[in-house]
Structure formats: C-alpha cells, structure tokens
Amino acid sequence: MSAFPNPSAVQTKSVPTWRQQDAKPFVQIEQITKQFGQFTAVNSVSLDIYRNELFCLLGGSGSGKSTLLRMLAGFEEPTSGRILIDGVDMTGIPPWERPVNMMFQSYALFPHLSVEANVAFGLKREGIKSPEVNRRVSEILDMVQLGHLAKRKPHMLSGGQRQRVALARALVKRPKLLLLDEPLGALDKKLREETQFELMRLQDELGITFVVVTHDQEEAMTLATRIGVMNNGEIVQTAEPHEVYEYPKSRFVAEFIGNVNLFDGVVVEDERDSVSIQSPDLDALLQVDHGISCAPNQEVSVAIRPEKIYISREPVDIEVNGAMGIISDVAYMGSQSVFKVRLASGKELRITQPNVSREMGSRLTWEDNVYLSWDPDSCVVLMS
Amino acid sequence: MMSETTIDKKKHRLTWRLSELRLGRAAVILVPMLWLAAFFFIPFLVVFKISLAEAVIAIPPYSPLLQWDSSSAYLTFKINFGNYLYLFESRFYLDAYLSSLKIAAISTFFALLIGFPIAYLIARSGPTKRIILLALVILPFWTSFLLRVYAWMVLLRKDGLVNDVLMATGLIDQPLQILQTEFAVYLGIVYTYLPFMILPLYTSLEKMDLNLIDAAQDLGAKPYQSFFLVTLPLAKAGIIAGCLLVFIPAVGEYVIPALLGGSDTLMIGRVLWDEFFQNRDWPMASAVAVMMLIVLVGPIMYVRNSNKEVE
Amino acid sequence: MKQGNSLTLKFMSGAGFVFLYAPIIAMIVYSFNDSKLVTVWGGWSLKWYAELFRNEQIMSAAWVSLKIAFISATLASVLGTLAGFVLSRMRKFVGKAMLTGWVTAPLVMPEVITGLSLLLLFVSLENMFGWPAGRGVMTIVIAHTTFCLAYVAVVVQSRLASLDETLEEAAMDLGAKPTSLFFLITLPLIAPAIISGWLLSFTLSLDDLVIASFVSGPGNSTLPMVIFSKVRLGVTPEVNALATLMIVAVSIAVIAAIVILHRQSRYNDVNK
Numbered sequence: 001m002s003a004f005p006n007p008s009a010v011q012t013k014s015v016p017t018w019r020q021q022d023a024k025p026f027v028q029i030e031q032i033t034k035q036f037g038q039f040t041a042v043n044s045v046s047l048d049i050y051r052n053e054l055f056c057l058l059g060g061s062g063s064g065k066s067t068l069l070r071m072l073a074g075f076e077e078p079t080s081g082r083i084l085i086d087g088v089d090m091t092g093i094p095p096w097e098r099p100v101n102m103m104f105q106s107y108a109l110f111p112h113l114s115v116e117a118n119v120a121f122g123l124k125r126e127g128i129k130s131p132e133v134n135r136r137v138s139e140i141l142d143m144v145q146l147g148h149l150a151k152r153k154p155h156m157l158s159g160g161q162r163q164r165v166a167l168a169r170a171l172v173k174r175p176k177l178l179l180l181d182e183p184l185g186a187l188d189k190k191l192r193e194e195t196q197f198e199l200m201r202l203q204d205e206l207g208i209t210f211v212v213v214t215h216d217q218e219e220a221m222t223l224a225t226r227i228g229v230m231n232n233g234e235i236v237q238t239a240e241p242h243e244v245y246e247y248p249k250s251r252f253v254a255e256f257i258g259n260v261n262l263f264d265g266v267v268v269e270d271e272r273d274s275v276s277i278q279s280p281d282l283d284a285l286l287q288v289d290h291g292i293s294c295a296p297n298q299e300v301s302v303a304i305r306p307e308k309i310y311i312s313r314e315p316v317d318i319e320v321n322g323a324m325g326i327i328s329d330v331a332y333m334g335s336q337s338v339f340k341v342r343l344a345s346g347k348e349l350r351i352t353q354p355n356v357s358r359e360m361g362s363r364l365t366w367e368d369n370v371y372l373s374w375d376p377d378s379c380v381v382l383m384s
Numbered sequence: 385m386m387s388e389t390t391i392d393k394k395k396h397r398l399t400w401r402l403s404e405l406r407l408g409r410a411a412v413i414l415v416p417m418l419w420l421a422a423f424f425f426i427p428f429l430v431v432f433k434i435s436l437a438e439a440v441i442a443i444p445p446y447s448p449l450l451q452w453d454s455s456s457a458y459l460t461f462k463i464n465f466g467n468y469l470y471l472f473e474s475r476f477y478l479d480a481y482l483s484s485l486k487i488a489a490i491s492t493f494f495a496l497l498i499g500f501p502i503a504y505l506i507a508r509s510g511p512t513k514r515i516i517l518l519a520l521v522i523l524p525f526w527t528s529f530l531l532r533v534y535a536w537m538v539l540l541r542k543d544g545l546v547n548d549v550l551m552a553t554g555l556i557d558q559p560l561q562i563l564q565t566e567f568a569v570y571l572g573i574v575y576t577y578l579p580f581m582i583l584p585l586y587t588s589l590e591k592m593d594l595n596l597i598d599a600a601q602d603l604g605a606k607p608y609q610s611f612f613l614v615t616l617p618l619a620k621a622g623i624i625a626g627c628l629l630v631f632i633p634a635v636g637e638y639v640i641p642a643l644l645g646g647s648d649t650l651m652i653g654r655v656l657w658d659e660f661f662q663n664r665d666w667p668m669a670s671a672v673a674v675m676m677l678i679v680l681v682g683p684i685m686y687v688r689n690s691n692k693e694v695e
Numbered sequence: 696m697k698q699g700n701s702l703t704l705k706f707m708s709g710a711g712f713v714f715l716y717a718p719i720i721a722m723i724v725y726s727f728n729d730s731k732l733v734t735v736w737g738g739w740s741l742k743w744y745a746e747l748f749r750n751e752q753i754m755s756a757a758w759v760s761l762k763i764a765f766i767s768a769t770l771a772s773v774l775g776t777l778a779g780f781v782l783s784r785m786r787k788f789v790g791k792a793m794l795t796g797w798v799t800a801p802l803v804m805p806e807v808i809t810g811l812s813l814l815l816l817f818v819s820l821e822n823m824f825g826w827p828a829g830r831g832v833m834t835i836v837i838a839h840t841t842f843c844l845a846y847v848a849v850v851v852q853s854r855l856a857s858l859d860e861t862l863e864e865a866a867m868d869l870g871a872k873p874t875s876l877f878f879l880i881t882l883p884l885i886a887p888a889i890i891s892g893w894l895l896s897f898t899l900s901l902d903d904l905v906i907a908s909f910v911s912g913p914g915n916s917t918l919p920m921v922i923f924s925k926v927r928l929g930v931t932p933e934v935n936a937l938a939t940l941m942i943v944a945v946s947i948a949v950i951a952a953i954v955i956l957h958r959q960s961r962y963n964d965v966n967k
Binding site: 125 | 859861862864865866867868869870871872875876879880883884
C-alpha cells in the first residue's frame with residue numbers, strides 16, 4: 001500500500017547501527033568549517049549519521065546548529081570541508097539538486113498556493129506526471145490526516161495543521177535525508193507532545209533519516225536516537241540521549257542538559273576502578289566508582305544530578321558521598337518537589353524528590369536540617 | 385571511494401553549471417544597470433559637458449568642446465567657464481537660488497506642521513480606520529499634480545471661492561490679491577507635497593511601541609513631556625525623510641511658481657526653464673542645473689543612505 | 696490610544712484633511728457649473744463634459760498621453776522589478792552601491808534637471824549616431840520609463856524586504872531552479888507590488904508636464920502640456936470636467952488597489 005520501504009526490514013532494533021563497528025555512515029560530515037567574515041559559525045565539525053537515525057543537533061542560539069543544517073540543505077557553502085550523503089560529495093551541488101528536504105521553522109508554506117499545490121510543488125519540479133503527483137499528494141496528506149483540507153490556503157489553517165502541511169511537503173519527495181529546523185518550536189505545549197510522537201511514528205514508518213535542529217533539550221531527549229550537543233560552532237558530545245544525560249563529557253554538557261550539582265575538587269586517590277576527590281565545598285570525600293586517567297592532584301569537577309541525591313531528616317552515614325545542610329528553598333511542582341539545601345560551606349545543592357505521598361504534613365520544609373547522600377555510581381567526573 | 389577521473393568530471397560539470405548561473409545573474413543585474421547608466425547617469429555628464437560650452441545660434445545651439453580643423457590640422461579644445469562665472473557675478477542667479485531655498489524651507493516647515501498631526505492620528509487609529517485615512521492621504525498624491533495646482537488657481541482668484549468666503553464673513557471688504565503672490569506658492573508647495581511628508585512620518589510613528597508612551601507617563605511624564613521626550617525623538621527618522629522628500633523637489637519646482645506665483649517670484653527651476661525655452665541658452669541652463677545639483681547633492685545622498693538603512 | 700483621541704489632534708488633522716480635499720471638491724462642483732464664468736454659479740449642467748469631448752486638441756493629446764503612459768508603465772515595471780529584485784536579493788556585487796543611488800535619486804531629483812539632462816543626451820546622441828532621429832513619443836517613453844522605474848523598484852524592493860526569504864529557500868529545497876523559483880514563487884508573491892508600481896507609473900507618466908516638455912518634439916503634445924498651455928492663459932471650464940473624470944478614475948483604481956493589497960497582506964503573514 002505504502003510506496004515507502006518497510007522500515008522493519010531495514011532497522012534492526014536490537015543493535016543500533018551507530019553502535020555497530022563496521023556500519024557504513026549515511027551522512028558523512030568531514031571537517032566542516034563555515035566562516036561569515038571574521039566570525040566562525042561552524043568550526044571543523046566532523047559527524048557521521050547513519051541510515052534511519054533521528055539525529056538531533058542540540059545547542060543554544062549561535063551555537064552553529066542552524067548553519068550546519070543549512071549547509072546540509074545547500075543554502076550555505078562550507079568554507080572548508082565536505083559533506084557526503086549516501087556516498088556522494090555534495091560540494092557545489094545547489095539545494096534544488098540535493099536528495100535532501102527541509103521543514104522550516106517558519107514552515108515557509110507558499111501563501112498563494114493551496115495545501116495540495118504546496119505539497120505537489122516539489123514533485124512537479126521533478127517532472128513527474130500529474131496522475132502520479134495527485135496520487136502521491138493525496139497519499140501523504142492522508143498520512144498526516146489533512147486529506148480533507150487539501151483545497152485550503154495556508155492562512156485558513158491552524159498552527160498544528162500548517163506544521164503537518166510543511167512536513168508532508170518535505171516528505172512527499174521521499175528525500176534521503178529530512179532536515180527539521182525547530183520542528184515543534186511554534187506549537188503550544190500540548191500539541192508539541194502529540195506531534196513529537198507523530199514525528200517518531202512517521203520516521204519509523206517511512207524509514208527516512210531525520211536530522212532535527214533544536215534548542216529544547218526535552219525535545220531532543222524524547223525524539224532522538226542520538227544527540228549532537230553543539231557549542232560555539234563545535235560538537236562537544238555525540239551520544240545517545242541517556243548517555244548525554246548520565247555521562248556528560250564536559251561541564252558544558254552537564255549544565256546544558258538538565259540540572260546538575262557541580263563540585264570542583266582535586267583528585268586525592270586514584271585507583272583502577274575508583275577515584276576519590278576532595279572538594280573545598282564538601283567535608284566528606286567524593287568517591288566515584290569509575291576510574292579516570294589523570295595525574296594526582298589534578299583539578300576536576302564532579303557532577304551529580306538532583307534526582308540522584310537522597311535527602312532525609314534521619315541521620316545517615318555522611319563520611320563519604322554525603323553532607324548535612326539546611327533547606328533554604330522548596331518548590332512544589334506537582335509530581336515532584338525541588339529543594340535547595342545550603343551546606344556548611346555555603347554551597348547550595350539542588351535536589352528533586354518525587355512526591356510519593358499525598359500528605360503534606362510529613363514533607364520536608366524550610367529550615368529543616370537534612371542529611372544528604374548519594375551513590376558512588378551517581379557521580380560523573382568531568383575533566384573539562 | 386570515487387576515482388580521480390569521476391571526481392574531475394563532476395568538478396567540470398559543476399563549474400560549467402555555476403558559470404551558467406553566474407551568467408544569468410549577471411544578465412539580471414546588467415539590464416536595469418545599463419538602462420539607468422544610459423538614461424540617468426550619463427545624461428548628467430552630458431549636462432556638465434554642455435555647461436562648459438558656449439551658446440551659438442545653430443542646431444544644436446551650443447559649441448563643441450573639441451574641434452578638428454582638417455585644413456590646418458588643428459585640434460582645438462575649448463572650455464568655457466563663462467557660464468559659471470556669470471552665475472556668481474550676476475545677482476539674479478544668486479537671488480534665485482537663495483529664494484528657492486527659502487521658499488522650499490518655509491514650505492517644508494509648514495508641511496511638517498500640518499502633516500505631523502495627520503500622520504499621528506493615522507498611526508494611532510484602529511486597523512480599518514487607518515486604511516481609510518491612509519487612502520485619503522494617498523488619493524490626492526495619485527491624482528494629477530498639475531490639476532491640483534490648477535484647482536488652487538480657481539480658488540484663489542479675485543472672484544474665487546476663498547475671496548468670496550472671506551468677503552461674506554466680513555473679514556475683508558475688498559478681494560485680496562492672493563494669486564500671483566509668494567504666499568500662493570507656499571500654499572501650492574505645501575498642498576502638493578503634503579502626502580510626501582505624511583507617509584514617512586506615518587511609517588516611523590506606526591512602528592513606535594505605544595507602551596513607550598504609557599511607560600513614560602507611568603514614570604511621571606505629562607502628555608506634552610512624553611510627546612517631546614519620547615514620540616518626537618523616535619519619529620526623527622521619519623521627520624528627516626519627510627522633510628527631504630518635500631524640500632529637494634520643491635527647490636527645483638517649476639509648475640507651482642509658474643501657475644501660482646507672480647512674475648517677481650524667483651525660483652531657480654523657473655529660471656532654468658526660461659533660460660532653456662525662452663532664451664534658448666542651453667549651456668547657461670546646463671550650468672544652472674549643475675549648480676542646483678551641487679546644492680542638492682548632500683540631501684539627495686542622505687535620502688539614498690537612509691533608504692539603504694531601511695533595506 | 697489615550698493620546699490619539701485627544702480633541703486638538705482630531706481638530707488639527709481634520710483641518711489638514713479639509714485642506715487636502717477642499718480644492719478637489721470645489722473643482723468637481725465647478726465642473727457641473729452651467730456658467731461660462733467659472734466662479735459664478737449658474738446651475739447644474741453637463742455642458743463642459745460635452746465641450747471636453749468635442750475638443751479635438753485635448754482628445755488627441757489624451758490619446759498620446761495614454762499611449763505613452765501605458766508603454767512607459769509596462770517597461771518601467773519590468774525594469775523596476777529587475778532592479779528591485781537585484782537590490783534586495785543579490786548579495787554584494789560590483790556597482791551595487793551605485794545602482795542603489797541610481798534607483799533612489801530619480802525619486803527626489805527636481806524634474807527640470809531630469810528633463811534637461813535627458814534632452815541634452817538625446818540631442819548629443821542624435822548628433823553622434825543619428826539616433827534618436829528627432830524627438831517624440833519614443834523619447835518621452837524613455838524618459839518616463841527611467842523615472843517610473845525608480846518608483847517600481849522601491850515598491851518592489853520594500854515588498855521583497857518584508858517577504859520571508861525562507862519561502863524562496865523552501866522552493867529551492869523542493870527542487871525549483873532559480874528561474875522557476877522566480878516565476879512560480881517570487882513573482883506571484885510580489886505581484887501586488889508590481890501592479891501598484893505599474894499603476895503608480897501610469898499615473899506619474901500621465902501627469903508629467905516638465906520632463907515631457909523638454910523631451911517631446913513638435914506636434915507631440917501630451918495632455919499635461921495642453922492643459923498647462925490652456926490654464927496659463929486663465930481658467931477653462933473644460934479642464935474642470937477633465938480633472939473630475941481623472942479624479943474619479945484614479946479614485947476607483949486606488950481604492951481597488953488598496954482592497955487587493957489589504958487582502959494579500961492578510962494571507963501573506965501566514966508564516967510569521
């Protein structure tokens with residue numbers, strides 16, 4: 001029924017392509033640099049993206065993520081380096097000849113054309129005969145549930161409907177690679193969640209490789225197979241979502257994605273499978289259960305996520321990986337509560353706790369003296 | 385991996401296509417560029433050239449700068465600065481320039497005075513009313529300039545409507561000579577160029593965030609203070625643009641002084657016209673034009689640059 | 696809003712609108728005046744309209760003017776659209792600053808200078824190359840095209856500046872080459888601007904007295920030239936009738952254009 005290849009045959013769910021040793025990358029970005037005058041927007045980025053991935057480029061504004069996307073689409077020529085898509089060098093190939101389509105942040109629907117004509121635009125440029133065009137247009141419109149609005153002009157659609165037209169218009173050309181620039185940015189919160197799952201469903205169904213640019217870490221976490229975190233024109237970490245969260249490679253990544261408590265300290269004991277770190281902010285020693293390669297007395301940071309810290313009024317052992325403090329702030333957020341705890345050193349830690357009980361009485365509150373503790377495997381040592 | 389030859393072939397194909405693109409781009413740029421060069425820019429050079437010639441009774445009525453005498457093999461190159469010298473020596477031209485600048489400046493001031501409240505009102509109106517008022521401002525601009533000037537001729541005559549009304553109300557008992565005075569010229573210029581003042585004013589006022597006025601008043605500014613301290617400075621760009629759009633063409637205006645002004649209303653556009661059509665002194669007319677251009681080149685460049693900023 | 700509704704402001708702008716419209720309305724009323732003396736009311740009559748259509752000189756000049764206005768407006772629309780497109784869509788190129796100047800300057804250039812300079816150009820060209828042989832409709836068309844071009848370019852340029860550039864990128868992304876991109880996306884979206892540029896050019900050309908006086912040849916009087924020579928000698932009632940007809944025609948065109956533009960702008964904001 002569908003003209004697209006059955007994805008289940010292509011995708012092996014058990015071992016993702018990017019983890020296989022000999023897998024052939026589908027998109028190869030090789031040492032790409034883009035300069036605008038004196039400003040370097042993208043600095044020597046190399047990246048491999050595999051077939052059927054939903055790859056997220058995550059970064060703040062000015063991180064270079066959009067420029068990288070525009071170079072994939074062909075709107076900008078790299079200053080140096082090259083991009084290969086499915087083995088073909090894209091250097092000098094204009095946007096209209098690339099096997100790549102883009103869904104724009106603003107959707108960029110042609111206001112003078114109906115929904116149907118917007119979607120058919122790309123197919124007609126390929127010189128496809130009109131019965132075929134009509135068939136494919138109505139097929140894709142049904143797929144995004146817009147068949148009944150085919151004759152409407154874009155200004156008569158809601159935001160969510162426009163977004164789906166933009167998606168259909170890009171997908172109908174069956175690109176090898178679909179680029180999505182902040183695909184959910186203009187939608188309200190509820191619609192965003194729905195659309196996220198919709199996007200994942202379509203990607204799974206059609207087996208097209210997606211590259212999504214976003215500044216929203218939650219969006220990246222839910223959507224992506226892998227995330228490339230960008231900062232100052234460079235990719236600072238490429239990994240699967242949980243890896244980026246649990247094992248950030250640098251302070252920047254740890255702080256950019258989610259909330260984190262950071263301790264600066266020096267390495268006092270370096271075993272093969274554990275490290276001890278002394279921080280001036282903490283009386284107790286920090287013990288991490290994974291070895292690192294470092295010199296003795298090297299300065300490092302230790303990151304602990306707020307939800308990985310246990311908090312209680314009852315005294316617990318705090319000689320290692322623990323602390324005592326006073327609750328300075330509480331924020332009730334429904335499903336969870338956020339506590340700020342001030343230590344003797346003056347350092348404030350952020351701790352989140354699920355609100356398991358409905359009772360208010362037993363809850364921790366302002367000025368409570370509390371004991372904090374965490375497990376050695378909850379800590380991540382950051383060298384940079 | 386691609387072999388060397390396929391890469392080469394690909395490169396070749398690419399450069400070919402890129403050069404084709406460049407050719408198309410160059411053509412698109414060149415067409416309007418050549419037209420404007422030929423019919424806007426070069427004509428000024430010709431004017432300059434002819435301003436250095438002498439008036440002669442011939443067709444065309446000016447002397448060539450270069451002359452080749454084949455019998456004596458002399459190439460004569462003759463430049464005549466006489467026209468320019470005459471411009472400065474004769475009180476007449478100097479007075480005409482000064483009087484043009486004065487009339488244009490005063491008219492511009494009154495156009496601003498009348499135009500500002502209108503622009504302000506339009507910018508502060510609701511969307512539908514705004515379009516209607518804007519249309520009312522633009523409409524006269526689209527109707528014939530010449531006929532609008534003529535309309536004032538009808539009104540300002542001794543037996544015209546204005547005098548009739550003034551006499552009927554008993555303000556005067558003798559019809560006033562309004563037509564063929566400098567006052568009529570001011571009136572004509574303000575009237576015909578008013579839309580040029582209102583539109584840029586409106587544009588800059590419309591862009592202004594109304595919360596700024598609320599903020600100013602919240603911080604203790606009285607209405608007139610918020611007007612002078614907030615509104616006016618923010619409308620500066622529009623005020624300058626509007627004033628220049630009125631001032632520059634007004635300096636060179638011919639039709640209005642010719643129809644509404646008296647014989648003693650000196651304006652440089654009229655002098656140029658008479659020099660050309662009555663005296664048939666083309667080199668002198670050219671020199672007058674060159675001087676006018678030199679006076680106006682500053683404001684014209686300013687308009688050009690502010691236009692570039694908008695872009 | 697509070698400020699906008701103050702009484703003084705309303706009064707001042709009301710007076711401004713009266714100033715703008717009183718002469719026009721007076722002229723329209725006088726055009727129906729039966730009396731030969733323009734300013735004395737002699738009852739309603741259409742006789743000056745009849746008089747106008749019988750006036751061979753005015754009618755033939757009107758025909759010449761309409762012809763010139765039509766050709767000039769069309770040429771100016773094509774060239775002006777190109778110029779506006781080049782200025783707003785092409786990145787740096789040699790001479791861009793110069794082109795910007797050439798496009799803007801004619802808007803404020805005093806007409807006497809434009810007229811004189813073009814005439815001298817035509818005369819010099821004729822002397823050197825024998826072209827254009829004499830002056831007439833063609834030289835007026837060239838002159839009008841040149842100054843109308845600037846208006847079209849400015850209108851088109853500002854339309855393009857407000858047009859979301861990603862629309863054009865989207866078209867390229869979907870496989871449109873530069874030429875088809877221009878004709879399928881850019882042109883339809885800036886069409887209202889081009890149409891209003893054309894209308895503006897048409898009326899400017901129809902209205903021009905000074906430039907046409909310089910570059911026209913004998914026997915090729917345009918309508919404004921005829922009107923000018925008539926009103927210079929005094930008030931003529933047929934001119935009132937002519938003015939009324941022109942004002943009515945222009946008003947209809949302007950109102951139609953505003954309605955169209957308004958509708959367009961509403962749906963063009965869709966991607967913002």
